[in-house]
Amino acid sequence: MTAADVVDATVSPSDEDPVVRGASELVGGPPGRHAALPASTWWTPLRVLLALTIVVCGLGYTQKATCRDTRNWAHEYQYTRMCYSDVVALYSQEGLSGGKTPYLDYPTEYPPLIGLTMEVVGAVSRLAPTQHPVYKTVNGQQVVDHYTMDSRSALFYDLTWVLFLGLACVTVVATALTAGRRRIWDAALFALAPTMVLHLLTNWDIIAVAFAALAIYAWSRRMPVVAGVMLGLGVCTKLYPIFFLVGLFVLCLRTGYLRTFARTAIATAATIVAIMLPTWLVAGYFVGTQKVQDGILPTFFSGGDWLSLLGGHGPDGSRNAVEQFFHLNETRVADWDSVAFALQWLSGAHDPGWFAGLHLVVVLLSGLLLAGAVVLVRYRAERARWAAGPEEPERAQGLLDAPRVQVAVAGGTWLVIVIATPLVLTAIREHGVPVHVLNWVTAVVLLMVVAAICALCWFAPRRPRLPQVLFLLVVAFLVTNKVFSPQYTLWLVPLYALARPKWRAFLVWQATEAYLLFMRFMHFIYNDTSGGRGVARGWFVGAVALRDLMLVVLAGLVVREILRPELDVVRASGLDDPAGGVLDGAADAAVGRGRAVRRDYAPSERPPSERPPAPEPSPTVPEYAETGPLPSLGRRWRRAEAVGDTGATQTGTGTSGRGGETGGDGGLSEPGALFKPRRTDPDAP
Numbered sequence: 001m002t003a004a005d006v007v008d009a010t011v012s013p014s015d016e017d018p019v020v021r022g023a024s025e026l027v028g029g030p031p032g033r034h035a036a037l038p039a040s041t042w043w044t045p046l047r048v049l050l051a052l053t054i055v056v057c058g059l060g061y062t063q064k065a066t067c068r069d070t071r072n073w074a075h076e077y078q079y080t081r082m083c084y085s086d087v088v089a090l091y092s093q094e095g096l097s098g099g100k101t102p103y104l105d106y107p108t109e110y111p112p113l114i115g116l117t118m119e120v121v122g123a124v125s126r127l128a129p130t131q132h133p134v135y136k137t138v139n140g141q142q143v144v145d146h147y148t149m150d151s152r153s154a155l156f157y158d159l160t161w162v163l164f165l166g167l168a169c170v171t172v173v174a175t176a177l178t179a180g181r182r183r184i185w186d187a188a189l190f191a192l193a194p195t196m197v198l199h200l201l202t203n204w205d206i207i208a209v210a211f212a213a214l215a216i217y218a219w220s221r222r223m224p225v226v227a228g229v230m231l232g233l234g235v236c237t238k239l240y241p242i243f244f245l246v247g248l249f250v251l252c253l254r255t256g257y258l259r260t261f262a263r264t265a266i267a268t269a270a271t272i273v274a275i276m277l278p279t280w281l282v283a284g285y286f287v288g289t290q291k292v293q294d295g296i297l298p299t300f301f302s303g304g305d306w307l308s309l310l311g312g313h314g315p316d317g318s319r320n321a322v323e324q325f326f327h328l329n330e331t332r333v334a335d336w337d338s339v340a341f342a343l344q345w346l347s348g349a350h351d352p353g354w355f356a357g358l359h360l361v362v363v364l365l366s367g368l369l370l371a372g373a374v375v376l377v378r379y380r381a382e383r384a385r386w387a388a389g390p391e392e393p394e395r396a397q398g399l400l401d402a403p404r405v406q407v408a409v410a411g412g413t414w415l416v417i418v419i420a421t422p423l424v425l426t427a428i429r430e431h432g433v434p435v436h437v438l439n440w441v442t443a444v445v446l447l448m449v450v451a452a453i454c455a456l457c458w459f460a461p462r463r464p465r466l467p468q469v470l471f472l473l474v475v476a477f478l479v480t481n482k483v484f485s486p487q488y489t490l491w492l493v494p495l496y497a498l499a500r501p502k503w504r505a506f507l508v509w510q511a512t513e514a515y516l517l518f519m520r521f522m523h524f525i526y527n528d529t530s531g532g533r534g535v536a537r538g539w540f541v542g543a544v545a546l547r548d549l550m551l552v553v554l555a556g557l558v559v560r561e562i563l564r565p566e567l568d569v570v571r572a573s574g575l576d577d578p579a580g581g582v583l584d585g586a587a588d589a590a591v592g593r594g595r596a597v598r599r600d601y602a603p604s605e606r607p608p609s610e611r612p613p614a615p616e617p618s619p620t621v622p623e624y625a626e627t628g629p630l631p632s633l634g635r636r637w638r639r640a641e642a643v644g645d646t647g648a649t650q651t652g653t654g655t656s657g658r659g660g661e662t663g664g665d666g667g668l669s670e671p672g673a674l675f676k677p678r679r680t681d682p683d684a685p
Helices: 003-008 018-027 045-068 086-093 112-125 151-179 184-191 194-199 205-220 224-235 240-255 258-282 296-301 321-330 339-349 357-388 403-431 435-459 466-480 486-499 503-528 537-563 630-646
Strands: 133-138 141-147 285-287 290-293
Touching: 018 503, 045 151, 045 184, 045 194, 086 112, 086 151, 112 151, 112 205, 112 258, 151 184, 151 205, 151 486, 184 486, 194 486, 194 503, 205 224, 205 240, 205 466, 205 486, 224 240, 224 258, 240 258, 240 435, 240 466, 258 296, 258 321, 285 321, 339 403, 339 435, 339 537, 357 403, 435 466, 466 486, 466 537, 486 503, 486 537, 503 537
Parallel strands: none
Antiparallel strands: 133 141, 285 290
């Protein structure tokens, strides 16, 4: 095996992830280093990922299949079976069942590409027979016995699933190819995500997820214009891909690739205009949901007064359907799963005053969580230092690595929480939160968090990987937004798979999402039955807080790996930024901006373009011959064997090893040499 083979070899998840390693015990455990694996097989990793995606999407269809029959939507059936789907509910509510076209005949609450998808699938589903009553004779009279199944609604659900299945496959392929050959299995986090079962058919978000995944893939293949087109299509489906431009801008500014970024940004803007402008020109004008005026182009061709419609307003106070879409989102109140909704409930359900019960709970819990976080960080740092051993070069310490700084940051955060909680909740209780105030507050908080992320990208000792930045930006948008629908979690899954491909925290996060969905439906039952069944709002708000806390924890773990790149499993596997495109292996554009630039990298952590040339091999002591205590021999031996097998370098460690005079094999060819005491005197014979 050559060095190039090792570089291109696929990383086995069971070798680096304890969760996958434990799961592999069900089929005999991880493959050994000398396992006789087939040289080629039809079941390539990409085909396995596609098969897993199809199975998971099939489970998603089955999980909500009973709700495709609208006759079951009674007595909270859609909540008790957790099979609620907007795909079924909005087929009739958006006028699709009556032949109405979104934006032309009905002011939908979704962006244009979702409206187009709904119309195309709805047009095909109208080929199915309509629902009709079945009669029976009672006392000589015909009475309705029951209604047939709404075949159109069921076909709309089925066809939408087929479309979503294809988009999920596109997403997993794009994610796998972006991760690269070495880390192709990282895409399994998306393929096997439990939220794909729960939320694939909740709404149309998988369309935006597919466009976003294609945009990242195009950028990774150095196709900035194609990436911009995909981002534009994604923005016309859901807003969140617009934040990708923020991450790309900061990273391109740091590396000096602003021209490449400009091409992507221009392509994104052009795509958005190419979709939104025609939609604006043909969209009808509505008062509420009632159409009162045809669009600008139909009015122009019919000889009407089309100039008066250019401002977005028509007769009788009507609005263009595109402007109506923005107006609906602007005037929308805090949604169920948002932090704003939880704060409004807390301020009304509990006394928000100083040192009241709620305040004391916040003081205690926040103190315990922050103290535990500091202790955990210190413990992991000390454990990593001891595991490295004395022969490893000590990692350069950053500002946040100092214990006093960590305690100061935790203490400052605790004081902010303690002081802000009663002030904010009291203000909400006394004055409420008007929608325009809510919009401003959420926008300001979002801008502050985005600014902090940009500062992190700029001042980090090593350029962050693109997926890490994108994940942080989307988490910031979701947690601070006034709307956080359950299916929005799908936005994060491919980004997490590329940013931090570790299963343990991922599964904990997915469990919190499942728990939140269950509590959401149970609370809806509570509302519909006036408290007769289900759970009260406090339980639901607690589930929201748990999910948001887990997202903050995931973001914190990503930030930690940005500040300490040696903890990043992607870079630990010898890669720099597979999704980075022109950023992959790129050096910073300038030095001396108040941050460490390429100074604290260990040689193995540097991008390929910055690594020093490998030293000439010398036939000296194998690496495992200079190890310390016996328990570390296995790890050292395996690493030495791996290096020796590649042919990229020898197993020797130069003249620094103890016992260098024992010969080319370090004296290990002698029977029992491994179990003899180590020499402590280098001059001893």
